[in-house]
Amino acid sequence: xxxxxxxxxxxxxxxxxxxxxxxxxxxxxxxxxxxxxxxxxxxxxxxxxxxxxxxxxxxxxxxxxxxxxxxxxxxxxxxxxxxxxxxxxxxxxxxxxxxxxxxxxxxxxxxxxxxxxxxxxxxxxxxxxxxxxxxxxxxxxxxxxxxxxxxxxxxxxxxxxxxxxxxxxxxxxxxxxxxxxxxxxxxxxxxxxxxxxxxxxxxxxxxxxxxxxxxxxxxxxxxxxxxxxxxxxxxxxxxxxxxxxxxxxxxxxxxxxxxxxxxxxxxxxxxxxxxxxxxxxxxxxxxxxxxxxxxxxxxxxxxxxxxxxxxxxxxxxxxxxxxxxxxxxxxxxxxxxxxxxxxxxxxxxxxxxxxxxxxxxxxxxxxxxxxxxxxxxxxxxxxxxxxxxxxxxxxxxxxxxxxxxxxxxxxxxxxxxxxxxxxxxxxxxxxxxxxxxxxxxxxxxxxxxxxxxxxxxxxxxxxxxxxxxxxxxxxxxxxxxxxxxxxxxxxxxxxxxxxxxxxxxxxxxxxxxxxxxxxxxxxxxxxxxxxxxxxxxxxxxxxxxxxxxxxxxxxxxx
Amino acid sequence: xxxxxxxxxxxxxxxxxxxxxxxxxxxxxxxxxxxxxxxxxxxxxxxxxxxxxxxxxxxxxxxxxxxxxxxxxxxxxxxxxxxxxxxxxxxxxxxxxxxxxxxxxxxxxxxxxxxxxxxxxxxxxxxxxxxxxxxxxxxxxxxxxxxxxxxxxx
Ligand SMILES: Cc1cc2nc3c(=O)[nH]c(=O)nc-3n(C[C@H](O)[C@H](O)[C@H](O)COP(=O)(O)O)c2cc1C
Ligand code: FES
Numbered sequence: 191x192x193x194x195x196x197x198x199x200x201x202x203x204x205x206x207x208x209x210x211x212x213x214x215x216x217x218x219x220x221x222x223x224x225x226x227x228x229x230x231x232x233x234x235x236x237x238x239x240x241x242x243x244x245x246x247x248x249x250x251x252x253x254x255x256x257x258x259x260x261x262x263x264x265x266x267x268x269x270x271x272x273x274x275x276x277x278x279x280x281x282x283x284x285x286x287x288x289x290x291x292x293x294x295x296x297x298x299x300x301x302x303x304x305x306x307x308x309x310x311x312x313x314x315x316x317x318x319x320x321x322x323x324x325x326x327x328x329x330x331x332x333x334x335x336x337x338x339x340x341x342x343x344x345x346x347x348x349x350x351x352x353x354x355x356x357x358x359x360x361x362x363x364x365x366x367x368x369x370x371x372x373x374x375x376x377x378x379x380x381x382x383x384x385x386x387x388x389x390x391x392x393x394x395x396x397x398x399x400x401x402x403x404x405x406x407x408x409x410x411x412x413x414x415x416x417x418x419x420x421x422x423x424x425x426x427x428x429x430x431x432x433x434x435x436x437x438x439x440x441x442x443x444x445x446x447x448x449x450x451x452x453x454x455x456x457x458x459x460x461x462x463x464x465x466x467x468x469x470x471x472x473x474x475x476x477x478x479x480x481x482x483x484x485x486x487x488x489x490x491x492x493x494x495x496x497x498x499x500x501x502x503x504x505x506x507x508x509x510x511x512x513x514x515x516x517x518x519x520x521x522x523x524x525x526x527x528x529x530x531x532x533x534x535x536x537x538x539x540x541x542x543x544x545x546x547x548x549x550x551x552x553x554x555x556x557x558x559x560x561x562x563x564x565x566x567x568x569x570x571x572x573x574x575x576x577x578x579x580x581x582x583x584x585x586x587x588x589x590x591x592x593x594x595x596x597x598x599x600x601x602x603x604x605x606x607x608x609x610x611x612x613x614x615x616x617x618x619x620x621x622x623x624x625x626x627x628x629x630x631x632x633x634x635x636x637x638x639x640x641x642x643x644x645x646x647x648x649x650x651x652x653x654x655x656x657x658x659x660x661x662x663x664x665x666x667x668x669x670x671x672x673x674x675x676x677x678x679x680x681x682x683x684x685x686x687x688x689x690x691x692x693x694x695x696x697x698x699x700x701x702x703x704x705x706x707x708x709x710x711x712x713x714x715x716x717x718x719x720x721x722x723x724x725x726x727x728x729x730x731x732x733x734x735x736x737x738x739x740x741x742x743x744x745x746x747x748x
Numbered sequence: 749x750x751x752x753x754x755x756x757x758x759x760x761x762x763x764x765x766x767x768x769x770x771x772x773x774x775x776x777x778x779x780x781x782x783x784x785x786x787x788x789x790x791x792x793x794x795x796x797x798x799x800x801x802x803x804x805x806x807x808x809x810x811x812x813x814x815x816x817x818x819x820x821x822x823x824x825x826x827x828x829x830x831x832x833x834x835x836x837x838x839x840x841x842x843x844x845x846x847x848x849x850x851x852x853x854x855x856x857x858x859x860x861x862x863x864x865x866x867x868x869x870x871x872x873x874x875x876x877x878x879x880x881x882x883x884x885x886x887x888x889x890x891x892x893x894x895x896x897x898x899x900x901x902x
Contacts, residue, residue: 220872220887252874255887405829405869412871443813444825444870484772484811487868501771503810519769560873562831568874600830634873636830650833654868660810 207240208286211259213330215248215415216408216447217569221255222274229275230258233282241282247416249330250558251317252569254294257330260285266300268293269312317567317586322548322556324540325532326572329416334451337458340419346464348538352427353472357387360431364534366542368554373399373490373527374602374631375707376553376620379534382524385514386432389522394434397499397518397525398425400441400448401483401490404603405654407634409558409570410528414441414448417532418455422478424531426464427538429476432524437478440495443485453480487604487658491706492517492525494660505662506706527632529558550576550619559618561587563636564594573618580614583637594639598722600647602631604654605711607718608644627718629711643740644719644726649677651715655708666709669700673716683743685731693720750788756781757789761796768799775808783819812867820856820863822901824848827878829869835876841866843891847898861901 210230214223227245234241251257254271258281261267268290270281281292289304290296295312296303312318332339340346352360365380386394398421402410414421425437439456441449456478459465467475486504488494494504496518517523533555537545546554553575559582560570566588573582583589583599590596598608601618607628609616616622620630638647656670673696679685697713704710720727729735736743760777764770771793778789785808794801808814826832826841844864848857856863872878875887881901889897 216870216872216885217874217887220870220875220878220885222887224884252872255875402871403869405827405833406831406873408869408871408873444867448871481773482776483813484776485813486811498772499769501767501769501807503806562873562876563834568831568876570874603830634830636834636873638834642834647834650830658868 207262208282209242209244209259209261210234211244211246211261211330213248213255213257214245215330216411216445217248217252218255218257219447221252221272223256225275226256226258226273226278229278233275233278237279237282239282239286244333246331247329247334248412248570249312249416250321250326250412250570250572251315251567252562253317253567254569259297259330261297264300265303266290266306267297268303268309269295269297316588317569317571320577320581320586321572322574323572324536324556325413325417325420325529326558326570328420329412332417334416334418335454335458337419337455337462340417344539345419345535346423348535349423349426349464350470351538352430353470353474357431357433360427361387363542364431364537367537367545368542368549369530369533369537369545370553370620371527372529372533372557372633374629376630379526379530382514382526383428383431385512386434386522386524389515391522393436393521394432395518395521395523396425396428396432396434396437397495397523398437398439398528398531399490399492399495399525400439400445400452400528401495402442402445402528402632403487403490404632404634406562406600406636407560407603407632409560409633411445411448412570413532413558414528415451418451419459420532420535421452421528422455422459422465424526424534425478426459426469426476427534428524428526428531430474432522434524435476437476438499439478439480440489440499441480441482442489443483446482449480449482456480486660487654488660488706488708491708494706495525496523503660505660506708508705548574550574550617552621553619557618557630557633559633559635561635561637563600564590564639564642565637566591576617576619576622578615578617579609579635582618582635583614587635587637590637590639594641596637597640597642598638598644600636600638600715601634602629602711602714603634604651604658605629605707605714606631606634607714608638608647608722609718610722627721628714641738641740643681643736643738644723645677645681645730645736646738646740648716648719649674649681652677652712655712659708659712663703663705663709665700665703666705666712669696669704669709670712672696673700673713677716680727680730681736681741681743683730683734683741685727687728687731689731690720690724690727750786753782753786753788754792757792758796761793766797768797771797771799771804771807772811775804775814779814784815784817787816815863817856820860822862822882824862824864825867825870825880826864827868827870827872827876827880828866829873829876831873831876832869832878837877839891840877840879840889840894843894847894862898 291305
């Protein structure tokens with residue numbers, strides 16, 4: 191017998207013999223998880239299987255989507271990858287009959303099912319074995335809409351500790367952890383909090399920057415979709431430390447599931463007394479609103495975000511004054527990235543010393559990197575900061591496809607750069623990436639192979655930044671357009687050697703004189719490709735050839 | 749209809765308050781009601797909020813989400829983010845333009861069935877190239893899949 195209960199679209203049978211977890215994050219849905227879900231419902235009904243269907247978030251293994259996990263008490267959980275509706279009956283049948291054959295991995299080895307010995311543990315998969323899961327530990331495991339699941343996994347234990355401490359002590363703990371902002375600039379989180387705490391005002395705000403706009407970066411989406419209560423807990427902690435009673439989530443329009451999950455999490459947290467008046471009897475009151483951005487890349491810049499929340503065009507303004515002293519409606523405002531806030535409960539659960547045990551000298555803890563582009567295994571992987579690029583691209587991601595050659599990895603999104611093979615051993619931390627001419631940004635890694643043309647990539651990014659420039663300052667508004675027109679010319683085989691110097695000069699001027707990091711960083715994709723792949727530019731300009739065969743030059747047969 | 753554009757806008761302003769900070773939320777709701785932001789609605793919002801029309805127009809044209817022209821029955825968003833770009837989203841977009849008979853910029857097909865727009869990343873980069881029709885998201889889209897996908901939307 192099958193009865194319908196709460197869960198998104200879920201059904202639960204009268205007994206909970208088999209738990210079926212299905213990844214229904216944006217990646218999963220893009221791979222067809224909704225069809226698999228419908229198929230599952232039908233399949234269990236037809237087979238008369240007692241099953242509980244649980245839509246969960248993503249475990250980071252995008253390349254395995256749609257991903258389904260079967261479990262029953264006393265038996266190992268089995269993870270199946272690239273599942274489709276047609277393969278469901280045989281998967282279920284085989285699992286019920288006591289075999290894990292056909293799975294890609296099992297969660298634990300118990301030795302009671304057929305085929306266990308031939309399968310790796312999920313955490314031992316090449317994609318997973320280099321990871322240190324902290325902010326992603328619940329992702330793909332718990333029901334993202336269940337506060338009980340989050341609490342059972344240790345959630346809100348950090349907040350309980352926090353509410354028994356003085357706000358200054360909370361800031362000291364964050365200081366001891368060494369946490370730096372995961373939104374791109376790597377600013378010490380404690381310092382931002384301290385400045386905001388010390389600002390004298392009767393009203394203060396904390397804002398979670400969930401505007402994740404870097405194309406190729408989806409860690410914030412994954413974190414907030416799969417484990418939203420963690421981000422809420424981080425925001426409450428920030429509010430308490432600073433002395434703010436009002437908070438906002440500012441969510442990117444193109445990521446609607448993230449917004450609805452956060453909204454739901456806020457509601458649930460309120461019902462349970464983690465938000466609202468007198469939280470857990472501590473005397474501290476805090477309320478949160480979720481705001482959906484109307485869409486513009488520049489909204490991710492903190493002063494532009496403030497303008498957007500105030501109902502204006504999202505144009506950045508000069509800093510200082512920084513938002514920590516003069517932000518929303520001129521009140522002191524602390525703005526933190528989703529992942530920064532998601533790391534906060536980790537600090538209070540593990541303790542700051544343990545938190546800082548992994549990471550590099552100057553950057554403690556873990557960071558989630560997204561691997562996409564021309565790479566075998568795509569997904570999001572949480573590793574210690576300072577992990578070499580090679581490890582992510584080759585060991586985790588599996589390198590480029592058969593027969594292709596690695597060309598570069600693009601880090602940091604539109605204000606980032608393309609790093610060639612010689613940087614593969616570069617540690618992924620803020621300073622090293624900057625020294626190589628790129629940036630950490632939000633942690634997106636796009637792998638480029640020999641089928642990708644660097645001139646085309648530079649042109650792509652300038653198309654992006656020229657369209658997204660807010661238009662307030664001339665260096666960015668005009669500079670991006672000028673660079674784009676030169677790059678377009680080069681890509682059409684109409685460039686001159688002098689163009690390369692023009693690009694360099696424009697880049698310098700934009701970097702030195704643009705108002706915000708969008709314009710300052712916009713030339714980076716050009717600078718780095720010019721520096722590391724000058725020969726490809728020369729081929730376009732002098733020989734009128736696009737070596738990768740991408741650009742619309744009349745192709746000369748060599 | 750134009751009366752509707754005004755009265756609905758007015759109701760929405762009443763719901764969220766006349767303060768400037770509600771402006772974007774109000775415009776979002778107007779758009780979700782009418783699929784675009786009609787001029788008459790902007791006029792109403794301007795009068796109710798006491799914000800100059802030019803200012804409202806400035807906001808409505810700044811953000812990608814807002815559309816001043818009516819949208820087709822279905823909205824197709826093709827991802828032009830980096831991962832999708834290197835995985836061939838240009839070709840997908842080109843083919844869709846051809847199929848729908850629309851130009852380079854965001855446009856609606858002559859039969860009013862589809863509006864085609866470019867977006868920059870939907871966060872499913874691991875399954876590039878990605879496109880979305882209304883609420884449905886499709887990953888690893890191949891040019892040969894397009895006809896079957898479009899067929900689902902009448
Ligand atoms: C053009 C531009 C876009 C940005 N986009 C984002 C974003 O999507 N998410 C984010 O957290 N920070 C973004 N930032 C950085 C923010 O301004 C800010 O530094 C960050 O949210 C601070 O949070 P953190 O200290 O926790 O890192 C962007 C900055 C610029 C200049
Ligand atoms: S680049 Fe297309 S979904 Fe991210």
